[in-house]
Amino acid sequence: MALPSHISSTLAHPSSTRTPVYALVGNPNCGKTTLFNALTGLKQKVGNYPGVTVEKKIGTAYSQHGQPITVIDLPGAYSLAARSPDEAVTRDVLLGRRADTAQPDRILCIIDATNLERNLYLVHQILDLGRPVILVVNMMDLAAAAGLTVRISRLEQALGIPVIACEAVNGKGLIELKVAMSRPDLPLARHAWDVPAAIAPAVTELQASLVSHDCKAPFIARAEALLLLTDHDSVRVAGSTPLHARTAEILHTWQKRWEDEGTDWAGALVNSRYDAIGRIAAEVILQTGETGPTPSDKIDAVVTHSVWGWAVLGAVMTLLFISIFTLAEPPMNWIDDQTAILATWVKHAMPDGDLRDLVTTGVIGGVGGVIKFLPQILILFFFIGLLESTGYMARAAFIMDRLMNRVGLNGKSFIPLLSSHACAIPGIMATRTIEDPKDRLVTILVAPLMSCSARLPVYLLMIAALVPGDRVPLATKVGIMIFMYALGTLGAFGFAWLFKRTLLKGAPPLMIMELPPYRLPRVKDVALNMLERGALFLRRAGTLILGISIILWFLSAYPKAPDGTTDQQQLAQSFAGRAGHLLEPAIKPLGFDWQIGIGLISSFAAREVFVSTMGVVFNAEATDDTAPLRQAMLAAKWPDGRPLFTPLVCFTLMIFYVFAMQCISTIAIVKRETNSWKWPLFQTAYMTGTAWILSFIVYQAGTALGF
Amino acid sequence: MAAPIKLSELAVGASAVIREFPKADPASIRLREMGLLVGTRVTLVRTAPLGDPLEIKLRGYHLSLRKSDADYVLVEPAE
Numbered sequence: 153m154a155l156p157s158h159i160s161s162t163l164a165h166p167s168s169t170r171t172p173v174y175a176l177v178g179n180p181n182c183g184k185t186t187l188f189n190a191l192t193g194l195k196q197k198v199g200n201y202p203g204v205t206v207e208k209k210i211g212t213a214y215s216q217h218g219q220p221i222t223v224i225d226l227p228g229a230y231s232l233a234a235r236s237p238d239e240a241v242t243r244d245v246l247l248g249r250r251a252d253t254a255q256p257d258r259i260l261c262i263i264d265a266t267n268l269e270r271n272l273y274l275v276h277q278i279l280d281l282g283r284p285v286i287l288v289v290n291m292m293d294l295a296a297a298a299g300l301t302v303r304i305s306r307l308e309q310a311l312g313i314p315v316i317a318c319e320a321v322n323g324k325g326l327i328e329l330k331v332a333m334s335r336p337d338l339p340l341a342r343h344a345w346d347v348p349a350a351i352a353p354a355v356t357e358l359q360a361s362l363v364s365h366d367c368k369a370p371f372i373a374r375a376e377a378l379l380l381l382t383d384h385d386s387v388r389v390a391g392s393t394p395l396h397a398r399t400a401e402i403l404h405t406w407q408k409r410w411e412d413e414g415t416d417w418a419g420a421l422v423n424s425r426y427d428a429i430g431r432i433a434a435e436v437i438l439q440t441g442e443t444g445p446t447p448s449d450k451i452d453a454v455v456t457h458s459v460w461g462w463a464v465l466g467a468v469m470t471l472l473f474i475s476i477f478t479l480a481e482p483p484m485n486w487i488d489d490q491t492a493i494l495a496t497w498v499k500h501a502m503p504d505g506d507l508r509d510l511v512t513t514g515v516i517g518g519v520g521g522v523i524k525f526l527p528q529i530l531i532l533f534f535f536i537g538l539l540e541s542t543g544y545m546a547r548a549a550f551i552m553d554r555l556m557n558r559v560g561l562n563g564k565s566f567i568p569l570l571s572s573h574a575c576a577i578p579g580i581m582a583t584r585t586i587e588d589p590k591d592r593l594v595t596i597l598v599a600p601l602m603s604c605s606a607r608l609p610v611y612l613l614m615i616a617a618l619v620p621g622d623r624v625p626l627a628t629k630v631g632i633m634i635f636m637y638a639l640g641t642l643g644a645f646g647f648a649w650l651f652k653r654t655l656l657k658g659a660p661p662l663m664i665m666e667l668p669p670y671r672l673p674r675v676k677d678v679a680l681n682m683l684e685r686g687a688l689f690l691r692r693a694g695t696l697i698l699g700i701s702i703i704l705w706f707l708s709a710y711p712k713a714p715d716g717t718t719d720q721q722q723l724a725q726s727f728a729g730r731a732g733h734l735l736e737p738a739i740k741p742l743g744f745d746w747q748i749g750i751g752l753i754s755s756f757a758a759r760e761v762f763v764s765t766m767g768v769v770f771n772a773e774a775t776d777d778t779a780p781l782r783q784a785m786l787a788a789k790w791p792d793g794r795p796l797f798t799p800l801v802c803f804t805l806m807i808f809y810v811f812a813m814q815c816i817s818t819i820a821i822v823k824r825e826t827n828s829w830k831w832p833l834f835q836t837a838y839m840t841g842t843a844w845i846l847s848f849i850v851y852q853a854g855t856a857l858g859f
Numbered sequence: 860m861a862a863p864i865k866l867s868e869l870a871v872g873a874s875a876v877i878r879e880f881p882k883a884d885p886a887s888i889r890l891r892e893m894g895l896l897v898g899t900r901v902t903l904v905r906t907a908p909l910g911d912p913l914e915i916k917l918r919g920y921h922l923s924l925r926k927s928d929a930d931y932v933l934v935e936p937a938e
Contacts, residue, residue: 231892235885267920270894298919382888416883422891458908550923554909557925663912664889664928667921 171212173222174333175256177242177278179271180228181543181668182264183290187320188225189677191330198684200692202252203390205584205825206241215334216327224256230270232277233382233418235662236587240389246281247376248368249393258338262288262320265295265302266669268437272429276345279311280378282371284338287315288329294669298446301438310432312342321674345428348420351381354406358399365396381406382418390827448543448669455544461551468544469570472535476574477605480527487527491520509709510702518701521758522694525577525817526686532571532578533685536585537678539567543670545585553663559645560652562588562663565595569644572602573637576818577693580825581685590656594648596825597835600818601644603637603810606759610809611636613763616782618802632806640810643842689821696820704757704816707731720771728753742808742847743801743855745790755814762809800854804847811843864936866901867913867929874902875934882931894918895932 176191178184189196192211199208209225226245227238234240241250248255261278263271268289279285287307295302308315314332318325332338347355358377362368368376380395380403395403410417454460495512502508539545549563556563564586572579579599586592603611615629707727723729732749739749747769754765763781770784788796813819813836822832863878877899880887894917895901904914904921912925 231889233888233892235889267918269918270920273892273894300919382892416880418888419880419883419891422888423896426891426894426896452905456905456907456914461908546923550907550912550914551909553923553925554907554911557911662886662889662928663923663925664886664893665923666893667914667923669921 171220171222172258172333173224173254173256174213174258174260175224175226175245176260176262177226177246177274178228178262179230179264179267179274181666182228182262182267182271183320184225184228184262185681186674186677187262187288187290187318188223189680190320190323190326192223194680196680196684198688201241201250201391203827204237204241205827206237206389207584208253213330213333215330217334219334221333223260224253229274231274231382232379237389237589238587240392243379244389244392246278247372247379250391251393252391256283258284258286258333260286260288260333262290262318265289265291265317266298266300268302269426269429269433272432273425275311276425276429277375277379279313279341279343280371280375282340282369282375285313285341286329286332286338287311287313288318288320288325289315290318290320292317292324293319299440301440303436303438307432307436310342310435312339314338346424347378348417348424350410350415351417351420354381354402354417357402357406361396361399361402365398378421382421446669451670452547452667455547456550461547465548465551468539468548472532473570473574475535476528476531476571476578479531480574483527484524487520487524491516510705513709514702514705515698517705518698521701521817522690522697525575525689528575529578529581529689530682530686532574532582533682534678536567536582537681538673540585541671541673541678543668546665546667549665550667557663559649561591561594561648562586563665565591565648568595569599569602572599572604575604575606576600576602576815577689577821580818580821581689583825588662590652590658593826593831594651594656596822597651597831597838598644598648600813600815600835600839601640601647601811603640604759606815607636607809609760609763610755611806613766613781614802614806614809617785617797618799618806632803636806636810639807643811647838647842692824693817693821696823697817700816700820701757704728704754708754718771719768723750723765723768738844741852742844743798743804743851745796747788747796748805752808752812752814755809755812756816758817759809759814798859800851800859804851804854807850808843808847811839811846813839863933865930866903866915866932866934867926869903869934869936871903871905873936874900875936876900877932878935879933880931881933884931886928887931890924890928890932893922895922900937901934 176184176188188209188211191213196209196211200206201208206227211223211225213221213223215221224245226242229239229242231239232243232246234243244250245253245256246259259278259281261275263275275285275287289302289304289307292302302317304315304317314335316325316329316332318329320326355374355377358380359370359373362373362376363370366373407417455464495516498512498516499508502511536545539548545567548566551563552566553563556565565583568579568582568586570579571582576599579602580596583592583595583599586595611633615632618632708723708729710727711725713722713725729746729750731753732746735749735753736744736746739745739752744752750769751762751765755762766785767781770781770788785797786795790796819832819836822835823829826832866875866877869875877895877897879897880891899917901915901917904916906913907923912923913929914921914923916922
């Protein structure tokens with residue numbers, strides 16, 4: 153490997169006492185995650201950048217001599233002129249704008265050999281930073297298959313930095329890369345390009361201001377000045393150090409002047425970068441063979457076909473849906489059983505008392521309730537990982553974009569919303585694939601309206617109670633069920649439309665999306681990502697859910713009734729029971745009494761708890777068969793002797809469950825994913841408000857019509 | 860030289876050379892950062908099943924963009 157040694161870096165020479173820090177950057181779909189996993193193995197720490205929901209991944213790689221090297225895996229970016237929170241974080245870390253992350257010593261840039269020009273755009277911006285850079289040209293095998301020869305030594309000469317050919321999927325080039333990474337000195341790039349004449353004075357002025365007012369090193373200041381100019385109306389995220397007022401003022405003065413003159417300054421900058429890239433590419437790339445349609449083109453002819461495309465999408469989604477439902481059920485039941493066994497064991501091992509109740513019902517029950525979500529989360533993220541790494545995810549978004557666009561969202565909201573039919577928790581976690589922050593927030597806000605599997609037992613019980621006897625055809629019951637699911641979906645889209653027009657109005661999000669070639673998934677990468685999601689859920693949302701579960705347990709267990717009272721009497725005089733009474737005036741216009749009120753309150757633990765609570769309230773045996781409970785419910789009366797569960801009340805109750813936000817776990821995950829209590833509280837208010845209003849209309853209109 | 864047409868009006872399967880970006884909004888800047896520059900050759904591969912967005916091929920890769928953004932990319936169809 154012949155490396156130019158005319159310049160060598162002294163500023164970033166890693167001192168022998170400190171572990172050198174590399175930032176790993178690259179375009180999405182260029183194999184960055186695979187390289188990161190190959191370099192660091194399981195030695196990874198996944199967290200969040202404070203204030204933004206962008207994943208922060210840090211790992212440790214070891215040089216050939218066993219020296220540790222820290223690698224920060226920055227989010228995939230097409231450009232440092234950020235258009236999404238992911239790209240904003242990458243930009244801010246590289247520019248040293250984030251107080252929570254030290255500026256990396258060196259940069260490891262990975263590019264896709266099959267798509268060199270576009271990938272070099274980001275490299276070109278990064279070389280401006282004046283930091284030592286190692287360039288990894290990945291997917292050399294795929295480039296060769298496409299009839300492209302990438303002349304690595306020419307690229308090395310043109311840029312003046314180490315360039316390593318690599319196939320991250322099978323580890324080729326990894327040793328050479330580690331050798332380069334542990335070099336004590338790295339040459340700085342021979343990086344000169346012509347900034348357009350009209351813009352050059354602005355760059356100089358901004359650079360000077362960044363050095364004197366924002367305390368930046370000259371190289372970084374110049375890079376930042378160039379970025380500020382392309383960064384027209386860029387994304388700002390929490391945790392990013394704002395510009396000094398003087399620098400911002402200079403920027404605005406120049407932008408104003410160019411706008412008045414009609415100068416397309418940002419476009420001119422992009423052009424001059426691509427001019428420089430074009431000269432390099434002409435040297436480096438040899439088109440050695442003419443190729444016909446690639447395998448990827450052939451797959452796409454079916455997968456995005458106007459007829460077959462829907463069939464494939466339908467099949468994939470059905471498979472996803474059925475998997476979440478059926479594959480998750482045995483482990484969820486197993487978790488239930490194990491919690492019950494553990495609780496029984498503790499009950500025998502501990503002396504009778506409040507502490508025992510707290511441990512068995514509050515803590516063990518609460519922990520079980522948290523772990524119960526794991527199977528669904530793991531299965532969904534395994535699927536999403538497969539869809540993303542094969543390239544199908546982008547196609548699904550491509551096909552669905554038009555429909556989602558009707559309500560102001562884009563195609564990427566489709567899978568999170570669909571997954572919410574199983575459970576809103578993984579659905580909301582899956583919104584991280586949506587780059588646009590407003591689209592993401594709207595998707596999070598409406599996701600719990602998609603009827604989830606926890607509502608199913610409530611619907612089933614209500615349908616059983618609503619439709620007396622078995623004389624009514626199955627079709628009616630199924631029809632009511634479909635109606636409830638459709639109503640929730642319609643509600644989700646309606647509110648998305650409303651929010652995008654009012655609360656979260658803004659420029660329509662960009663739907664400029666790469667359709668990467670189809671690739672075989674790497675099971676190791678997919679599995680690792682799945683486990684990280686599960687761990688993140690337990691760490692971040694689990695504790696919050698557990699805490700609230702214990703509070704809910706306390707409310708139904710205290711104050712204690714005297715010895716010898718039944719469960720029914722205990723619940724009736726507990727805080728929850730009293731709250732049911734307090735709630736009665738508010739829910740009476742919906743046809744609900746205080747006993748149903750207790751059910752509504754207990755549903756906050758999880759909606760399906762409604763069924764078991766009704767069992768306690770009406771003193772019916774808790775069995776798998778709902779018949780005794782149904783009998784007890786049908787026998788329930790208002791104090792004046794009117795029956796409580798009329799068909800209209802059952803129907804109204806279902807409407808209420810379609811819309812009401814009654815799930816603390818969802819509230820907890822929304823709090824974590826939006827980093828504030830504002831949005832979960834707003835969501836609870838708007839959903840429950842809608843539920844009340846619609847239930848009121850249905851019940852009052854139904855009563856007036858004589859049902 | 861033929862009069863430029865909108866990229867959104869290009870026939871499926873046809874190729875064209877980009878001539879002009881009449882707007883300098885964030886979408887247009889991002890398209891240029893993705894390599895759509897004056898003089899770049901693009902092929903309209905297909906439209907999505909519902910007619911929008913479009914899939915184009917340029918510089919050896921595939922990109923999807925909405926018609927509303929493709930309206931502001933003027934191209935000259937190539938033979």
